[in-house]
Amino acid sequence: MSVNARSAAVTPRGILARKGGEPLVCLTAYTTPMARLVDRHCDIVLVGDSVGMVLHGLPDTLGVTLDMMILHGKAVRRGLERSLLVVDMPFGTYEETPEQAFRNASRLMAETGCGAVKIEGGQSMESTIRFLTRRGIPVMAHIGLTPQAVHMLGGYRVQGRGDDAAHILRDAEAVAQAGAFSVVLEKVPAALADRITAAITIPTIGIGASVNCDGQILVIDDMLGMFQDFQPKFVKRFARIGEIAKSAIADYAAAVRARQFPNETHVFTDAPAVEQGEP
Known part of the structure; x- marks a missing residue:
């Protein structure tokens, strides 16, 4: 499908209809310019x-608040015209009861204008997902490595190896049956991701999963090479923006110290504004 053909706004129902079709393209964004x-x-x-x-330098995702997600959700909403906006429910905002999840999810949707929310967890979240979807809140599920449970999982480890595969499969089946319109599979073995993709009726979106998932997602800063400290196995750097930025910042600093910037083309004179290209 060409870019021009993808003009209508994407909806959760439209994502669900893409099961087994053209792979879904998904990325994170946190700001209006990146969203555009x-x-x-x-x-x-x-x-x-x-x-x-x-963006905030936290050691993990556990310190993220609902207000932070609303702030960034609003910013991204301003930059989108057609993509489906999905916003994460942060740790502690949905796990207690389905009613708690509904209060926070409804606020998130009302204040950001997003089309769906994402929550982590499989079988443990089945009743919550069902509660939300029956009340008009589309849910993207997230199983496998769930970063909000990183301490319980023993770190950022691959999930679903050996005997644990059956548990992850049951998680996938549970969220699909509960009404989620898609599910993120993070850091699970490829064979298990393939098995899940074939077994459930909703699209699977892989991140460190399988080439055969119904879609793929990456963190935008990882994909653009904004970080040089480490590169997860599942990330391909499609650009090296971090290296370009380092070089540009070094050049700027050198130009300022050498008084090569600014020069006469960057400063203003007493001439009329129109002659200087001002509005």
């Missing part, structure tokens, strides 16, 4: 709670 860049190419734009680590 990805909107033309993506089916889903996720405001992930990874924003806490990527």
Whole structure:
């Protein structure tokens, strides 16, 4: 499908209908400028709670608040015209009861204008997902490595190896039966991801899963090479923006110290504004 053909706004129902079709393109975004860049190419734009680590320097996602997600959700909403905006429910805002989840999810949707929310967890969240979807809140599920449970999982480890595979499969079946319109499979073995993709009726969106998932998602800063400290196995750097930025900042600093910037083309004179290209 060409970019021009993807002109209508994407909806959760439309994502569900893409099961087994053209792969879904998904990326995170946290700001209006980035949202404008990805909107033309993506089916889903996720405001992930990874924003806490990527933009706020937190050690994990557990310190992310609902207010933070609303702030960034609003910013991304301003930059989108057609992609489906999905916003993460942060840790502690949905686990207690389905009613708690509904209060916070409804606020998130009302204040950001997002089209769906994402929550982590499989069988343990089945009743919550069913409660939300029956009350008009579309839910994207997230199983496998769930970063909000990183301490319980023993770190950022692959999930679903050996005997644990059956548990992850049951998680996938549970969220599908509960009414989720899609499910993120994070850091699970490829064979298990293939098995899940074939077994459930909703699209699977892989991140460190399988080439055969119904879609793929990456953190935008990882994909653009904004970080040089580490590169997860499941990330391909499609650009090296971090290296370009380092070089540009070094050049700027050198130019300022050498008084090569600004020069006469960057400063203003007493001439009329129109002669200087001012509005």
